[in-house]
Amino acid sequence: MIRVTDLTKMYGSLRALDGVSLAIEKGEIVTVIGPSGGGKTTLLRMIDLLEPADHGRLQFDSLDVDMHRPGRTKKLAVRRRIGFVFQQFNLFSHRTVRQNIVDVLCFGHGWPKRDAEAAADEALLDVDLADKRDAYPAELSGGQAQRAAIARAMAARPDLLILDEPTSALDPELTGEVAAVIRRLASDGMTMLMVTHHVDLAAELADRVLVLADGRIVEEGFVHDVLDNPQTDRTAAFLERVRPPGRSGL
Amino acid sequence: MAANAFVTTIREIIPGLPLTLVLTAVPLVLALVPGVLLGYLRSRGRLAYYLTGAYVTLFRSLPVVLQILFAYSWLPSLLAGLAAARGWTVDVFAISPVWYAIAVLFFNTLAALIEVYRSAFSAVPAREVEAARAAGFAESRVFIQVRLPQAFMFALPNLASATVNLVRMSALAYLMTVPEMTGRARMAAGLTFDTITAYGVLLLAYVALCFLIDSAYDLIYGRFMRRLHGTAGVRGLT
Numbered sequence: 001m002i003r004v005t006d007l008t009k010m011y012g013s014l015r016a017l018d019g020v021s022l023a024i025e026k027g028e029i030v031t032v033i034g035p036s037g038g039g040k041t042t043l044l045r046m047i048d049l050l051e052p053a054d055h056g057r058l059q060f061d062s063l064d065v066d067m068h069r070p071g072r073t074k075k076l077a078v079r080r081r082i083g084f085v086f087q088q089f090n091l092f093s094h095r096t097v098r099q100n101i102v103d104v105l106c107f108g109h110g111w112p113k114r115d116a117e118a119a120a121d122e123a124l125l126d127v128d129l130a131d132k133r134d135a136y137p138a139e140l141s142g143g144q145a146q147r148a149a150i151a152r153a154m155a156a157r158p159d160l161l162i163l164d165e166p167t168s169a170l171d172p173e174l175t176g177e178v179a180a181v182i183r184r185l186a187s188d189g190m191t192m193l194m195v196t197h198h199v200d201l202a203a204e205l206a207d208r209v210l211v212l213a214d215g216r217i218v219e220e221g222f223v224h225d226v227l228d229n230p231q232t233d234r235t236a237a238f239l240e241r242v243r244p245p246g247r248s249g250l
Numbered sequence: 251m252a253a254n255a256f257v258t259t260i261r262e263i264i265p266g267l268p269l270t271l272v273l274t275a276v277p278l279v280l281a282l283v284p285g286v287l288l289g290y291l292r293s294r295g296r297l298a299y300y301l302t303g304a305y306v307t308l309f310r311s312l313p314v315v316l317q318i319l320f321a322y323s324w325l326p327s328l329l330a331g332l333a334a335a336r337g338w339t340v341d342v343f344a345i346s347p348v349w350y351a352i353a354v355l356f357f358n359t360l361a362a363l364i365e366v367y368r369s370a371f372s373a374v375p376a377r378e379v380e381a382a383r384a385a386g387f388a389e390s391r392v393f394i395q396v397r398l399p400q401a402f403m404f405a406l407p408n409l410a411s412a413t414v415n416l417v418r419m420s421a422l423a424y425l426m427t428v429p430e431m432t433g434r435a436r437m438a439a440g441l442t443f444d445t446i447t448a449y450g451v452l453l454l455a456y457v458a459l460c461f462l463i464d465s466a467y468d469l470i471y472g473r474f475m476r477r478l479h480g481t482a483g484v485r486g487l488t
Contacts, residue, residue: 092381138476
């Protein structure tokens with residue numbers, strides 16, 4: 001469904017992404033793990049065309065995009081097919097939870113207001129936030145804000161959901177409620193590309209894992225193969241660091 | 251005598267209030283849209299930053315009283331000369347000094363608003379702008395739906411200051427014989443020979459007017475407190 005070829009991005013002399021290629025099939029859940037500064041967030045932002053790449057090609061079904069110069073029309077077309085969930089939620093702080101979703105549907109996707117409101121209410125029910133629909137983001141807990149952000153990203157029924165460390169900004173006790181929503185989306189067959197430090201969640205949900213370090217995919221494969229039996233020292237060292245001591249497998 | 255002077259002063263000053271309000275409201279309304287646009291550009295591009303910066307610095311460093319004297323004594327002659335040279339049939343000297351005052355106040359308010367909006371636009375969280383882009387908003391929509399309303403919210407306290415400053419600046423229009431509150435208080439002082447009462451009443455009138463303006467802004471700002479700080483913030487203030 002989505003194929004990225006030879007994606008390269010430099011920040012000055014820093015090679016943030018170095019010839020990254022990946023493919024995601026419909027209904028597949030792919031997790032990206034790896035050390036901080038390895039290029040994970042950059043990869044997600046590049047796929048959503050939020051920043052121009054130095055080089056790279058994106059194929060989204062029949063849509064073929066030059067990631068260096070995507071052009072306005074293709075940029076919007078790609079973004080409208082992707083739901084993006086950010087680490088810091090990034091809700092519009094001047095709008096209520098419901099208005100956040102309605103705005104995205106009306107101004108991002110051109111829906112009529114009435115349809116957008118109905119879809120927003122439905123999306124909030126899905127993430128169990130109907131009672132918070134008129135709250136402002138500043139009035140939500142981190143877990144509620146992230147669930148609202150997921151509802152906002154999902155309301156337009158995107159073809160691909162990108163999640164950038166969706167549980168990293170949350171207290172451990174709030175991580176569970178967000179993980180539950182992601183689990184539900186996974187069981188509904190949503191195609192997902194997720195960056196996470198939450199290796200257990202990756203192990204539970206993902207079909208495949210990519211390990212990104214120094215801007216390169218150093219290892220990829222089926223989730224249990226990579227997590228149980230890493231083939232590179234980079235991956236092994238990373239897993240050692242992020243896993244609680246005394247646990248080797250899942 | 252003092253009581254008489256007090257009543258006379260009030261009677262003299264009140265008819266000057268509409269002009270003071272006009273000298274405040276007209277420049278403010280005129281400067282609002284260009285202030286937003288230039289403030290936005292100043293927060294974005296390097297060239298726009300320096301160009302608007304030159305304008306802002308110029309008007310900030312020129313004493314307003316000097317601008318008023320320039321506009322009143324030199325500008326009409328300059329315009330009259332220009333009109334004569336071009337064959338225009340405009341009697342420049344018949345133009346009310348109110349217009350010159352409005353022009354001076356407009357240019358100064360615009361300089362203030364450019365800075366107010368520059369800082370307000372800079373305060374809009376980049377991650378919310380990115381969220382809008384990621385959701386498929388066109389750039390014009392990002393501006394209208396995300397940047398502008400948030401910048402307005404952040405700008406409100408400084409807009410209140412700019413408005414109150416404008417009220418105070420408008421007092422200088424008396425130098426152009428514009429009969430706003432200060433001009434009329436001077437007339438009252440001439441009538442009653444009681445300058446202390448005349449300027450005392452004038453002082454109270456300005457304090458009251460600025461208090462009302464501040465309160466109105468507070469009322470508007472209060473509506474945004476929940477969005478900025480949540481209910482805890484609202485409770486903390488009351």
